[in-house]
Amino acid sequence: MSDALTNPADVASEHKAVTTFAMPLTALLGVILGYVGGQAASMPLIGVIVGAILGAAFAYVSGMVLEHNRTMGRWGAIALCGALGLIAGGFGGLVGGAIIGAILSWAAYWLTSGDYRRGVPIYSTPGQVLWHNSFLFICGFIFFFLIAPILTIIPLSFNAENFFTFTPEMLRLDPAGYSLKHYQDFFNSSDWQLAMRNSLIIAPFATIIAVTLGTIAAIGLSQSHIPGRQAIMAIMISPMIVPLIISATGMFFFYSAMGNWLEDNLGFSQEMTGYIKVILAHAALGIPFVIITVTATLVGFDRSLTRASANLGAGPVKTFFKVQMPLILPGVISGGLFAFITSFDEVVVVLFVGAAAQKTLPWQMFIGLREQISPTILAVATILVTFSVILLITLELLRRRSERLRGMTPG
């Protein structure tokens, strides 16, 4: 059976460890998971009993029988639980059972093989080991808390019903329980399409203004001789500091007067002034992010490069575009992304400054959430999550590129 342990005394002590330590714990986990699984098939008591037996059995098997053949042990457990689930609850049960089997068998091997002591020094007391593992579990729960709400809405957005919870069909993984209906709603509703269009008009313009002005100013600010640097910096990042509701209140008064002035004196249409107002407001909100990221990139910028470029006969404009810009580009782009997401995600200011014609996606979502919540929101939310994942990846790539570039330039 086991060829590593030939000494009968070792076998006996290992047997003891498995039966007194691993088996009860896995059985307990089996009880909990069995209860959950049994509840799904509306026979919790049977679930508890089966879970306890399976838990104890897995611990025994993993500790005594298949201790060196982990792959086989785990797949066996998954297959067994999956089969039980299939009998109890069809296809959904199969998946659920397999998951339970995977968890139980993982726990069984984790406990019997001594992996649970891996993160702590060899001399740790059992209390320390327990604390270490509890700590890891607590952290796991916090990560779960962080990510679960976002992950939950993704499957919910494919709900075939207008419910905000998992229907029995969905839990059975019945294809009839899922549909793209809410996505169709999103693409067919004129309200949502208008909101989408507005978001895609306002955010890019606001970003362009913020990035252009912000980059130029950051270059000015990075020069050592500028007087009143602290004060200028404070003014420039103030839109980020002031709570949005206060910015929105201030802008509400000022921008409505400005809009009237534009309409009366420059003859702009009401729609046009509406967009101008929102774009300017959003550009102001995005500027601090551009300033911060670009100034941070400029800290690592080697000034002698511009002097070298000037020495070789390039004018300031050429130096900027050929030497400085390519090097600070990652910072500029990530600042731009921040500005874009700020505008794209912003709702308080647009609610106060804009009119119904400038309704953006977050505005439409806000109305939807406050008045009558429709599952279309979940579809939009899923689209936006996908969007932010793409943004996150882009930023990460940019950060790496920036670090690489900075590594190349001395200083």
Place this chain on the structure above:
Amino acid sequence: MTDATAGPRPNSDAGGKDKPSGPMLAADGTSLKSSLARSMRRQKIKALLLVAPLLIFIMITFIIPIGQMLFRSVENQIVSDTLPRTVVALDSWDAESGDPPSQAVFAAMARDMVVATELNNHTSLGSRLNYETTGLSSLFRQAGREVDDFGEDHTDAFEEIDPLWVEPATWVTMFASDNWVEAHAEWAERAEAAGFGFDELPPPFEFSEGVQEPLPRTSAMFADFARVLRVEDEETPAEEEPWNIVYLSLYEDLAADPSAPSAYDGETRALLEEALAITDTMGPFDYQAAFEEIDEDWLGYDLWSTIQTFSPSYTPGYFLASIDRQLTPDGVEVVDDDRKIYGTLFLRTMVMSLMITFSCILLGYPVAWLLANLPMRTANVLMILVLLPFWTSLLVRTSAWKVLLQQQGVINDLLVWLGLVNDASRLALINNQTGTIIAMTHILLPFMILPLYSVMKTVPPSYLRAAKSLGATNWTAFWRVYFPQSVPGIGAGSILVFILSIGYYITPEIVGGTKGVFISNRIAYHISSSLNWGLAAALGSILLALVLVLYWLYDRIVGIDNVNLGG
């Protein structure tokens, strides 16, 4: 100049060797010092020019609006603008006496009200005063409907003496200057030619010389009449019969000074002399009685004392209202208990923000510790779990929580399904403080984890090992060695989370119901629903002051330049 030594010194090597006795000279022969100063100045100007566009942009699009809001929180011109005569007349009224004001005050009020009603200002004034004393809004609205009938009998009496008095032309010949008549004729011609869609304003009214002194009340009222017609209806006195109050003013002028017609030497002198007879047939108009007839509250103390208290152009009233105080003629008073809301709301905002901050520390600390102590590769993967919520739209996260926490939502369903909670007694997790705290803790948690992580990254792990090797237990090593070094991170994260949470609006609005909302929701309510903008501005200013103080602290502790965006 200390800067000069730090600047570029192209010839410093040569200068160092030669050690010239005189001032160092640049290539063009000027002293090096002044040449350097000049080039520094040029660089300074260049840098400022680069910064200027953004500075101007931010000033216009952000700083000025905020400043205007601060200004609006003390601004109170509406009373003195709408009731200019009343404010002056009421100045001498002694609120303590308990008597209603004199006839003169009522007469001034009648005139102001006629103008305000024509301009449709009386309702907004009523709403403004209603913030201070309930019931005034309806009083003003009611009076607005009736005040234009004041003095109707006097108008009829004038008409009886001579029907010419109801002709607009009579009044124009009496008051208008030749210039105005000419300008008006031209304007009327242009209007005729342009036809429909002509939107040029008529020329502003001008008095002919020597009419204002003998008939002061009438001309003042007539001036208002002409002004209102011009801006409100784009018409002129040449087409409209004056208001009753103008006739009443004329009557009062004639009664006060029977020699007035003889002092006037215009075309209509005869008409005026003839009208003198009216003083025999008609008695003076009793303004006080007329107002009393509309509503006896017009004689009440509340109305007049409120107007008197709020007649200055700037008022601390909105700020006092924000802290549940009220400006009364007797000084500042605390409002009734059932109207005290802002103290509670500010307190609730603070307490809930503290709770959110605390739960963020509680949840963020272990995670930040784990991230800081794991190998780089694993930490980077786990960091995605922190950054993804950070990057996800706020509305998405809020809607996720709305879906999860509802009575029929995922969490309640799960609890019911597991048999932990009875179907009939589902937990109320949303539309209360619990909902706000859960959702906002989730939303703000990354703002705690990121600064904590960056501080913990700088604590060398060898310190803990050293402490343990010296015999410290795990707890002592953590509490006495590691924790003190992570305190700056806790400070930075806490201030950041606290500042963000006291200004939050969207999430409390959606998941907070009535009990879980913040002061910002009240500000939004005053902006968009109650339209009490002054109060919204005052509440906003208080909140702003609070946030700025906290940021000052943040700057002292971490430095504003060190804001970590996790990007």
